[in-house]
Amino acid sequence: MSRLRIAGGHVVDPSNGVDGPADVWIEGGRVVEAPADPDLRADRTIDARGYVVMPAGVDVHCHIAGPKVDAARVLRPEEARRGSMARSDAPGARSGTLGSVPSSFSTGAKYAGLGYATAVDAAIAPLGARPAHHEFRDTPIIDKAFLVLLGNNHYVMDRIRQGERGRLRSFVAWLLGATKGFGVKVVNPGGVETWKQGRGNVSTLDDVVPHFEVTPRQILTEIARAVDDLALPHPMHLHGLNLGLPGNAATTLETLRALDGHRAHLAHIQFHSYGGDPGDLGRFDSQAGPLAEYINTHPDLTVDVGQVLFGETTSMTADAAVGQFLHKVLGRKWVSHDVELETGCGVVPITYDDKNAVHALQWAIGLEWYLRVDDPWRIAMSTDHPNGGSFLAYPQIIALLMDRGHRLDTLNRLPEKVRTRSGLGDLSREYTLSEIAIITRAAPARMLGLAHKGHLGPGADGDVTIYAPDDDKERMFSLPRYLIKAGEVILDDGDLRLWPEGRTLHVAPEGDIEADGDIAEWFEASSSIAFANYPVRDEEVANGLAVDGPAGRGSA
Amino acid sequence: MDEAGESRIVEHSTCLACGCLCDDIRVVVEGGRVVEAGNACAIGRPWFVSRKPGEGRPPVTIDGRPAGRDEAIGRAAAILRGSKAPVIWGLSGTTVEAVASALAIADRIGAVVDLAGSAEAAAKLRAFQRVGQVSASLGEVKDRADVVVFWGVDPLVTHPRHWERYSVEHRGRFVPGGRADRTVIVVDSELTETSRSADLFVRVARDRQAEMLTVLRSLVRGVEIDPGRAERATGVPLSELEALADRLKKARYGALFSGSSFGRGSAGAGAYEALLKLVSDLNEGRRFVTLGLGGPGDGAGASAVLGWQAGASSAVDYGEGYPRHLPGEATLAARLEAGEVDAVLIVADDPAAHLDAGMIDRLGTVPAIVVAPGATGWPRPLADAFDVARPGIEAGGTVARVDGVMLPLRPAISSGLPTDRDILDAIGASV
Numbered sequence: 001m002s003r004l005r006i007a008g009g010h011v012v013d014p015s016n017g018v019d020g021p022a023d024v025w026i027e028g029g030r031v032v033e034a035p036a037d038p039d040l041r042a043d044r045t046i047d048a049r050g051y052v053v054m055p056a057g058v059d060v061h062c063h064i065a066g067p068k069v070d071a072a073r074v075l076r077p078e079e080a081r082r083g084s085m086a087r088s089d090a091p092g093a094r095s096g097t098l099g100s101v102p103s104s105f106s107t108g109a110k111y112a113g114l115g116y117a118t119a120v121d122a123a124i125a126p127l128g129a130r131p132a133h134h135e136f137r138d139t140p141i142i143d144k145a146f147l148v149l150l151g152n153n154h155y156v157m158d159r160i161r162q163g164e165r166g167r168l169r170s171f172v173a174w175l176l177g178a179t180k181g182f183g184v185k186v187v188n189p190g191g192v193e194t195w196k197q198g199r200g201n202v203s204t205l206d207d208v209v210p211h212f213e214v215t216p217r218q219i220l221t222e223i224a225r226a227v228d229d230l231a232l233p234h235p236m237h238l239h240g241l242n243l244g245l246p247g248n249a250a251t252t253l254e255t256l257r258a259l260d261g262h263r264a265h266l267a268h269i270q271f272h273s274y275g276g277d278p279g280d281l282g283r284f285d286s287q288a289g290p291l292a293e294y295i296n297t298h299p300d301l302t303v304d305v306g307q308v309l310f311g312e313t314t315s316m317t318a319d320a321a322v323g324q325f326l327h328k329v330l331g332r333k334w335v336s337h338d339v340e341l342e343t344g345c346g347v348v349p350i351t352y353d354d355k356n357a358v359h360a361l362q363w364a365i366g367l368e369w370y371l372r373v374d375d376p377w378r379i380a381m382s383t384d385h386p387n388g389g390s391f392l393a394y395p396q397i398i399a400l401l402m403d404r405g406h407r408l409d410t411l412n413r414l415p416e417k418v419r420t421r422s423g424l425g426d427l428s429r430e431y432t433l434s435e436i437a438i439i440t441r442a443a444p445a446r447m448l449g450l451a452h453k454g455h456l457g458p459g460a461d462g463d464v465t466i467y468a469p470d471d472d473k474e475r476m477f478s479l480p481r482y483l484i485k486a487g488e489v490i491l492d493d494g495d496l497r498l499w500p501e502g503r504t505l506h507v508a509p510e511g512d513i514e515a516d517g518d519i520a521e522w523f524e525a526s527s528s529i530a531f532a533n534y535p536v537r538d539e540e541v542a543n544g545l546a547v548d549g550p551a552g553r554g555s556a
Numbered sequence: 557m558d559e560a561g562e563s564r565i566v567e568h569s570t571c572l573a574c575g576c577l578c579d580d581i582r583v584v585v586e587g588g589r590v591v592e593a594g595n596a597c598a599i600g601r602p603w604f605v606s607r608k609p610g611e612g613r614p615p616v617t618i619d620g621r622p623a624g625r626d627e628a629i630g631r632a633a634a635i636l637r638g639s640k641a642p643v644i645w646g647l648s649g650t651t652v653e654a655v656a657s658a659l660a661i662a663d664r665i666g667a668v669v670d671l672a673g674s675a676e677a678a679a680k681l682r683a684f685q686r687v688g689q690v691s692a693s694l695g696e697v698k699d700r701a702d703v704v705v706f707w708g709v710d711p712l713v714t715h716p717r718h719w720e721r722y723s724v725e726h727r728g729r730f731v732p733g734g735r736a737d738r739t740v741i742v743v744d745s746e747l748t749e750t751s752r753s754a755d756l757f758v759r760v761a762r763d764r765q766a767e768m769l770t771v772l773r774s775l776v777r778g779v780e781i782d783p784g785r786a787e788r789a790t791g792v793p794l795s796e797l798e799a800l801a802d803r804l805k806k807a808r809y810g811a812l813f814s815g816s817s818f819g820r821g822s823a824g825a826g827a828y829e830a831l832l833k834l835v836s837d838l839n840e841g842r843r844f845v846t847l848g849l850g851g852p853g854d855g856a857g858a859s860a861v862l863g864w865q866a867g868a869s870s871a872v873d874y875g876e877g878y879p880r881h882l883p884g885e886a887t888l889a890a891r892l893e894a895g896e897v898d899a900v901l902i903v904a905d906d907p908a909a910h911l912d913a914g915m916i917d918r919l920g921t922v923p924a925i926v927v928a929p930g931a932t933g934w935p936r937p938l939a940d941a942f943d944v945a946r947p948g949i950e951a952g953g954t955v956a957r958v959d960g961v962m963l964p965l966r967p968a969i970s971s972g973l974p975t976d977r978d979i980l981d982a983i984g985a986s987v
Contacts, residue, residue, distance in 0.1 A: 084878035095878035097867035130962040198842040333688035340695025528695035
């Protein structure tokens with residue numbers, strides 16, 4: 001078994017309280033204790049003196065696979081001018097396209113190039129699980145996982161209306177097993193179903209979903225309960241109501257309160273933190289302050305930001321109503337696709353313009369979130385790729401967080417309203433290297449319940465990023481010196497040397513995971529495919545790894 | 557595997573005959589052959605039953621003569637390796653796995669990748685890339701649609717079970733009365749089997765479809781129109797146009813199915829764009845979606861793989877070392893026309909069904925490697941031909957329906973032949 005020693009680097013491993021010179025030893029793909037025998041030699045030693053050594057990055061929320069991502073790739077040929085990715089010399093390497101929605105091969109390679117080794121697609125319709133797994137097979141190097149969409153599922157809403165918690169729990173367990181999913185996502189609970197009925201949208205937690213006679217409050221609390229009861233590694237991952245609408249902060253706060261007593265992860269919280277009135281942008285302002293205060297005092301809740309960055313990108317969401325809203329507001333092309341019994345989706349190109357006061361405020365609100373959540377373990381870096389911007393923009397965000405002067409310089413170039421309607425200018429906090437390591441790897445791994453990710457203690461995956469220290473933090477984090485994945489040097493000075501497949505992380509919930517006859521009967525009566533053809537076959541899952549939860553570890 | 561004499565039943569098989577991808581077929585095997593296909597329609601049944609494997613053809617030929625597989629794979633790899641302008645064509649009659657294997661070769665040798673049927677698809681793709689598309693999985697139509705429009709298509713003839721399984725007869729959660737709860741509208745240039753079963757038929761000439769869609773869009777949006785101009789442009793009386801627009805607007809959940817009636821080129825793209833915009837606009841106060849009926853085989857799967865690997869669903873050129881989407885240029889026909897092909901790898905489709913005679917003649921001058929069921933029996937000279945197992949009957953894998961839903965194949969019998977994927981992977985490993 002090959003033994004790698006990363007010698008003498010400045011190791012930043014917040015999970016294990018390490019922030020200083022140390023060696024990291026990796027054997028059999030995992031971090032091991034330094035050998036007791038001082039004469040024991042490594043097969044390869046990387047001299048990391050003068051370098052910063054961190055666990056590889058972990059992305060808790062992005063959109064990198066599945067039919068809506070695929071539609072977005074095809075929708076935007078005009079982005080070809082933003083460059084392409086030629087094949088590297090690594091054996092088996094492939095070429096790809098770039099732009100706001102890179103092709104599958106480019107996605108894996110670019111995450112690796114950024115020093116990331118794990119990414120979680122946050123929104124796959126269960127019926128889209130099969131194509132998502134086939135895309136994961138073509139998304140190299142990184143470990144992948146996805147969350148399945150449940151917040152508008154007919155069977156789920158029927159069980160909630162009937163008050164059948166046990167059957168709801170069994171369904172969730174069965175569905176995760178059938179799709180080889182990693183966790184549960186709820187998007188605009190009940191709202192997508194309402195919209196698919198041509199009846200507008202829900203706007204409060206207590207609106208009643210037509211036909212199903214349940215409320216968003218019931219849906220999100222009952223699913224959160226089922227996820228907790230199943231002890232899944234990752235809590236319910238929530239995209240709440242009224243995304244992107246002025247005044248939505250009030251609903252967001254009510255949502256946080258409704259979740260009392262449950263674990264939950266609030267996705268792209270920036271998009272849910274706006275003051276003002278719906279339909280009136282005149283009073284649009286930041287409400288990150290009071291919402292962050294709530295998060296600060298409620299330890300069962302975590303967030304990722306969904307940072308907006310200026311430039312061209314593609315919005316994509318299972319919140320189908322948002323897609324139509326953006327299409328109407330922006331007048332740009334619109335892909336929408338309803339998924340039977342489960343969900344919908346919307347894809348619309350968008351350009352975040354730094355001269356647009358609303359867009360500039362969205363940028364500021366995202367940064368406020370990073371700076372206002374006191375405990376970095378409770379907040380993860382995200383752009384909601386590609387919604388707020390590309391994952392490739394993470395180094396830009398890091399630079400803004402670590403350097404207040406740089407942040408104020410940017411803020412002062414933006415429209416005046418941003419400075420009066422956001423408190424960003426008053427926030428003097430600067431992130432330390434250790435805090436950056438927390439929000440980009442240690443915290444997202446912990447939120448996901450991936451005990452073998454995001455740290456460098458014995459037993460952790462041998463996924464390590466090595467950076468050359470640089471006063472220009474954007475450059476430092478854009479160009480890692482090395483990425484090591486499962487103990488193998490993948491990236492060396494900007495070149496991909498190896499092109500492994502990466503793993504597919506999924507859960508295998510225990511207990512009653514046989515579909516009861518009731519599920520099959522409902523499915524056969526309602527779906528357009530045979531129940532027997534719904535589950536993803538084992539051979540369709542690329543290099544699968546079942547993860548136990550919570551705080552469990554993987555077993556092959 | 558060929559269990560002579562034994563009788564077996566394979567449930568939930570997926571039929572690739574017409575594009576419906578019915579996945580409830582009960583395949584009965586006797587003596588190593590398919591003898592019955594329960595639930596299959598008049599198109600699906602012969603697809604499963606009457607096709608016979610092998611029939612004494614050699615499994616592999618080189619220049620028309622029987623040859624060993626390894627030799628032929630070595631030769632195929634040598635031809636492709638030495639090619640300066642290779643084209644990989646077809647891919648619509650196989651699985652997403654085999655398409656991925658073919659694209660791995662394309663990436664390595666810098667080939668043009670062109671899907672069978674791309675000329676028709678190109679116009680629709682262009683319209684999609686301009687305005688997007690509002691669509692749904694077929695189960696949504698089954699469960700919700702109270703207005704169903706068949707525009708220039710005749711599913712009762714071409715997709716016999718569409719009506720029963722997806723679009724009209726099913727008693728869905730939101731349409732509990734089934735057929736009685738749905739208004740079925742046919743728009744076509746002539747009376748069809750489907751129009752005779754519809755509630756409303758509107759006749760429009762093929763070359764007036766774009767005008768018709770534009771006028772309908774104006775009516776739906778409540779834009780003032782000049783009745784005389786509208787009638788002259790569409791050839792349809794205003795009363796009929798208004799009645800149609802009114803029915804569309806009364807939908808709670810509308811679904812419009814179209815096919816290839818818009819034709820190719822910019823005219824086809826323009827007409828299809830008008831359709832996409834009409835459907836998009838209809839989503840005010842109601843839901844309205846549009847889909848195709850789908851075609852035989854797995855063209856949807858091939859487009860999907862090309863989409864996620866290369867960012868475009870057809871017309872991809874890997875010649876620069878990365879994928880470029882070159883509509884109208886990165887096609888077999890365009891490259892043959894320009895004399896810019898020196899090797900072609902044909903997978904799972906027969907060019908004779910897609911290209912005109914002149915193009916077939918030109919194709920005959922180019923070294924061709926064919927990986928397709930029955931290829932060794934084709935009447936044309938081929939550099940290399942590999943007979944392979946038929947997906948869905950003798951070979952497994954995964955296929956996609958027109959709405960993107962993916963389904964597993966359940967091969968009922970063994971042909972003793974390798975799969976196309978096996979051959980492509982072997983060629984890919986030697987290129």
